[in-house]
Amino acid sequence: MNNLEDLKLREVRLRAPLTEDDIRSLEIGDVVFLDGVLFTGREGLYSQLFDLNLQPPVDIRSLSNVTFHCSPAVNELRPGEYHIPAVSATASFRFDKYIPLLFERYDVRVIIGKGGMQKEIYQSTFRKYGAVYLTTVGYGLGALYGRGIRSVKDVHWKEELGLAQAMWVLEVENLGPFLVECNAQGRSLFEMANAEINQRFEKLYAGLPQPKLKRLGEVTSPTCEVL
Amino acid sequence: MIAGSALYQTAVELNRRAAICIPEDARLAVGQLCQRETHSLSRYVLEQIMENYQVAVAEQRPMCADTGLPRFYAKVGNEAVVEGGMVGLEEAVRRATAEATAAIPIRPNRVHPLSRKDQNNNVGVHAPTVDYSFEPGVNWLELTVVHKGGLFGGDYRMLFPADGVAGLKRFLLDSISEFFRRGMSCQPLVVGVGIGGTKDVCVRLAKEAACLRIVGDRNPDPDIATLEEELLELGNSTGFGVMGLPGDGAILDVHIEIAYTHTGGMPIAIQHFCFAHRRATARIGADNSIEYRGNPCWFTPFYRRESISFQPA
Numbered sequence: 001m002n003n004l005e006d007l008k009l010r011e012v013r014l015r016a017p018l019t020e021d022d023i024r025s026l027e028i029g030d031v032v033f034l035d036g037v038l039f040t041g042r043e044g045l046y047s048q049l050f051d052l053n054l055q056p057p058v059d060i061r062s063l064s065n066v067t068f069h070c071s072p073a074v075n076e077l078r079p080g081e082y083h084i085p086a087v088s089a090t091a092s093f094r095f096d097k098y099i100p101l102l103f104e105r106y107d108v109r110v111i112i113g114k115g116g117m118q119k120e121i122y123q124s125t126f127r128k129y130g131a132v133y134l135t136t137v138g139y140g141l142g143a144l145y146g147r148g149i150r151s152v153k154d155v156h157w158k159e160e161l162g163l164a165q166a167m168w169v170l171e172v173e174n175l176g177p178f179l180v181e182c183n184a185q186g187r188s189l190f191e192m193a194n195a196e197i198n199q200r201f202e203k204l205y206a207g208l209p210q211p212k213l214k215r216l217g218e219v220t221s222p223t224c225e226v227l
Numbered sequence: 228m229i230a231g232s233a234l235y236q237t238a239v240e241l242n243r244r245a246a247i248c249i250p251e252d253a254r255l256a257v258g259q260l261c262q263r264e265t266h267s268l269s270r271y272v273l274e275q276i277m278e279n280y281q282v283a284v285a286e287q288r289p290m291c292a293d294t295g296l297p298r299f300y301a302k303v304g305n306e307a308v309v310e311g312g313m314v315g316l317e318e319a320v321r322r323a324t325a326e327a328t329a330a331i332p333i334r335p336n337r338v339h340p341l342s343r344k345d346q347n348n349n350v351g352v353h354a355p356t357v358d359y360s361f362e363p364g365v366n367w368l369e370l371t372v373v374h375k376g377g378l379f380g381g382d383y384r385m386l387f388p389a390d391g392v393a394g395l396k397r398f399l400l401d402s403i404s405e406f407f408r409r410g411m412s413c414q415p416l417v418v419g420v421g422i423g424g425t426k427d428v429c430v431r432l433a434k435e436a437a438c439l440r441i442v443g444d445r446n447p448d449p450d451i452a453t454l455e456e457e458l459l460e461l462g463n464s465t466g467f468g469v470m471g472l473p474g475d476g477a478i479l480d481v482h483i484e485i486a487y488t489h490t491g492g493m494p495i496a497i498q499h500f501c502f503a504h505r506r507a508t509a510r511i512g513a514d515n516s517i518e519y520r521g522n523p524c525w526f527t528p529f530y531r532r533e534s535i536s537f538q539p540a
Contacts, residue, residue, distance in 0.1 A: 140291030140503030143283035162345035
């Protein structure tokens with residue numbers, strides 16, 4: 001299947017943590033909704049775990065194998081009691097160096113985020129561990145995703161990292177929609193989209209000048225990605 | 228005199244409206260794009276975006292959890308008198324930003340760039356900024372708040388006069404290639420283009436063109452208006468729909484603003500204002516009446532004046 005128009009947009013509802021069978025059953029373009037437990041994390045958490053090599057404040061393996069690259073909009077109703085009306089993903093590509101460690105040390109197998117990751121890491125790491133990447137839709141669907149947050153089970157490293165970077169452990173119900181961007185075989189929805197669009201896109205450059213003033217370190221072909 | 232308390236209360240309410248309520252011009256434009264879209268995956272995404280707008284208002288949830296960087300634009304009437312002066316205004320909007328961050332809530336996004344210290348209230352050094360413009364012959368003050376992300380979707384290039392419109396087109400396509408793939412700019416969006424001025428001025432104009440003009444608005448200069456339509460058509464013929472998926476286009480409008488520039492150069496900047504189009508405006512009268520307005524009307528004839536003295540039409 002090479003044309004995105006052939007995708008079925010099959011809706012799937014799964015419970016987190018996901019089983020290996022759940023993960024292997026996911027196909028590019030499936031629309032996923034989740035129940036169960038997941039935890040949030042981004043550069044702040046990864047720095048604590050992998051740059052500073054700190055012990056996590058909780059046994060991550062016992063929580064879930066699903067993590068969400070995001071920060072919630074949150075209010076603290078009473079000390080220790082939180083309400084999250086909205087949540088939106090953050091771009092995942094910049095966390096690539098931490099992903100092998102996250103899979104290896106903490107058995108994470110599902111990444112939810114914005115925009116997917118580099119194809120090199122899909123091939124080298126997602127395939128190896130049988131992991132999948134689910135992309136949020138849109139991406140600023142804060143209200144829709146906020147609806148799926150049933151409760152805050154816990155928050156870790158809040159003082160050290162601040163509200164936006166802390167590790168939130170969330171109980172979710174029908175949280176979604178997420179699109180399967182990378183399946184356990186390392187195939188990527190965005191790679192297919194780029195291949196389909198590039199043929200037409202490149203033609204629009206006919207007759208347009210190269211910039212006279214170059215910048216060091218830039219990619220130079222319009223069909224390349226900048227990440 | 229415009230009271231500090233009116234400024235504060237208006238600024239809190241503007242933050243709430245911006246965070247939760249999609250402006251009518253953007254909602255209509257995204258709805259039209261959704262109806263026109265012939266690719267099923269892009270259309271599915273647009274339908275989810277429309278539903279998110281509706282859920283945000285119905286359930287009073289922020290439409291996007293990424294607050295971006297809240298900032299203010301103040302259009303100050305030349306005859307306006309503000310309690311505490313501009314220092315009073317700046318304190319009122321800082322206080323309002325901290326209050327709105329906790330009350331709505333919006334995510335405390337603003338951190339020290341090096342230490343990453345977060346005061347958890349979206350306030351800090353140069354945060355939030357207030358940009359000013361002035362309006363002759365009136366005694367009101369208009370305040371606009373914009374919440375906009377900032378990691379992707381903006382770029383700058385020094386072009387030269389010989390590059391002309393072709394160079395501009397290339398820059399538009401390059402910025403689409405950079406930021407439309409994977410939907411990094413959160414398309415559909417409004418493209419703001421700043422041409423001329425100095426490096427910093429063209430970036431500022433691009434931002435204001437993207438965030439402070441409504442969809443469908445045209446530059447009053449007919450040549451620039453034609454260029455806006457030309458770039459809109461070019462930008463929507465790339466094959467990109469939303470999220471970098473195949474589609475019929477992901478640009479809601481193109482707005483161009485110009486500034487007189489160096490005789491040897493043509494600096495240019497592009498800014499993308501995403502579909503979580505968080506913008507709200509109010510006019511505060513000298514009698515402290517408050518009127519919420521759908522159109523920020525930031526680019527007035529006075530703001531775009533070309534002559535030494537301003538002669539109203």
